[in-house]
Amino acid sequence: MDLPSTSSQGGGNEVVRSNTVLKKTKLVQGMKSLLYSLGYDRKGKSLEKGPVIELHKELVDLFIEQIIDGKCDESQSTLLDVCKHADKISLLILERKFYELLSEDKVMESCKTIGLEIAPLDNSDEITRELSSLIISPSENLCGQESGIRSRKRVLKDLGKLLLPKKSLKPSYQHGKDEVPYITIQTLKNHGLGEVWCVQFSPCGRYLAATSGNDVNMSEIRPSRGIVRLTPLVGHIQPVSYITWRDPNDLQLLTCGVEETVKRWKISPTGDVSCLHTYRKENLGTVSCAWARNGKSIFAGLNNGNIVRWNLEGEEVGFWDGRRTTMIADLAITRNGRELITTRDYNTILFFRWETGWERFIYEDGDIVSFSMSEDGCYLLVSLADERINLWDIRPVPPRLVRTFEGHTRKRYVVRACFCGLFIASGSEDSNVHVWCKASGRLVGVFVGHSDTVNCVSWNRAHPRMLASGSDDRTVIRWAVNAHTKSHKGRDVKDWQLCKGFS
Template identity: 45%
Template sequence: MLKPFYSGRDRVTWRGFYGGIDKIPSQTLQILEGHKDEVWFLEFSHNGKCLASSSADCSVIIWEVKLDGRLCLKHKVIGHEEPVCFVSWSPDDSQLLTCGLEEVVRLWDVDSGECIRLYEKNGLGFISCGWAPDGERIFCGVTNKSISMWDLQGKELRCWKGHRITKIADLGITSDGKQMVSLCKNNVILLVGLESKTEKIIVEDEVITSFVLSPDGKYVLVSLLNQEIHLWSIDGVIKLVHIYKGHKQERFIIKPCFGGLRQAFIASGSEDSQVYIWDRCSQQLLRKLAGHSGTVNCVSWNPANPHMLASGSDDQTIRIWGLNPANVMKHNDEGAVSNCVGDCHCRT
């Protein structure tokens, strides 16, 4: 049985101060239009001050969250020659890893927008990347069915390969740095004990398209082609604890996320162009957010703001969802008024 994520007192606080279901992001506050092709990946920084987005147009955009809650373009970084399928923030949010599809991994300085390191292997490409919690090492999924660990200077420190490792599409390191999590077959997730040298597996009956680790490193959220999302506990005994249904996913890779106060919600995109939000414990579908005109490939919940959710779509846009927009947006009959400074590539 899954342990509740908040106590009775916490529940009262959540419903009282935060307003319960009425405080779930449900209104489009902004539409960001900096990409020229499908948006494949989104991730807020740990401090919630920036959002990184990647696209089939081979670009990555770093968006800055202003004090008033609006997002404006900080840097558009160019350098990849293939669509960018993966981004990962350093633990201190000062650097960003980006992975071109079966290409290279680049390391960017967030303040300057400059590329400071290139990670590559002769004749091979990368398809995922992630950070060790100490911020001193990175991990890369490689097209030869291996995983490489590098120091920040570009020296490969270790490589995992063998019959268990398949073409890695997702990769994660638990927050305590003790486990590396990756796909090892179409329906199997491999958990490698980095200190204990042990291996555990999660076996699904259907094809896995993506997974994401919970911030505390105790759970894995698994997206499947049978239109279900499974929540697995990996803290000790591995077990399936919850199943979320209702969204549409039969063809494409769609990346869900944890979010909200105390990570109390699960969000996912969908092939019907909507964003779905469930209660994490009850598995109840709480919201369907309409607005995109193409498949919603990815969602990211701001870890510092339980009322801010971002979604990226095949329609080439990013939507920022929040509460009642009356206090943060101004409308007129001729179009939207933007308070952003410079070339922010957004509209309200």
């Protein structure tokens, strides 16, 4: 929920009201001067000179305007991905959100803010008790509290103190999480006859699986030898459309044929692969599959809209009929293992608690092409047919739209997007890989290398400098950070280096 806005419409000339009348543009300019005078601008510029991270002034400008406009949720999203003091910042912003809701007698919303947003944060016990006590008699307890724009100005001052000192703006070099993969280090030609519809790194980053028509090509990533091919997974009759690894086990994965079956595979320590089981429903085909969180059962979406659950031995242990999924080949389980995520209609995401039958939804204003869930289970990335990619925070009820990414091309085919640490990557029908900054929505890279539609991308979370993409040109490209370049200029093709791999 957003903070109630105290501004009227009018673009850059809109008027902000507290005890005085002030042009919004003048107020925003004053807020920028406040943070920059405390050293933010100087600190930010020094970081932009570093080798791996760009800290753009536009993020600060966006954040300030969101605070001024009372957009609590959006302002948190802008900063959370680029700041180590996420909980401290959230407490300051959410405390102000609570006060503004309570001052407007929105008691229920105030209670939800405390219980669902403030209480789960670290070191929030004291503030939770303090704010809870205010709800008993709001009119008396809020006496003397600053309100409106003056209170938001105070929030900005307090945030400035958190952002600026010491090391709070120092970029994290751990595992290269702030870097965008943007050079080709290997191009793998598909030995099969099919286009590459799906690529997936294993959870521990050791293996890469890529569809090849009816088969799945398997590769092992070895530091000394690059990618080494393993025995392909052979046995599907129809083209393979979906791959999902058992997390955190690198040695088992599921593959799903188009309106066919689900197969469970195992990789031995020596690199040999074998099919452990084939799961099928009589007279029905599967279109999607997912592991249960405990790894002891699997779910599958069927081509008639039903969902089935099997244990590992193939015994059916659950079946839900009705319109609970579509032919879109995506399925996920929430981090707590309680909800199944699928598409109920072509513009609706369904969260289904199979034990109780309880449902909640995300309603999109366009047809859904694909979706993927973040590693921490907090966010969902939904690709739409109209060339938008929406980022949803799925923790609140109902889920909250955080940001929209645009710039890639999608006219006819299914193209998939994925989370890449601080970035978002997507395939595209223009034969390129597109990468955006997750915090700002800014397009930071268009990676050239394929010669046909890029259907899918996969981030290696164990080796965050690595990204893989699969294309209709029947190749898989492995991208990585150019260690010899001090800044990433993804849009400048001159900065890219095509390193020939093996085929």
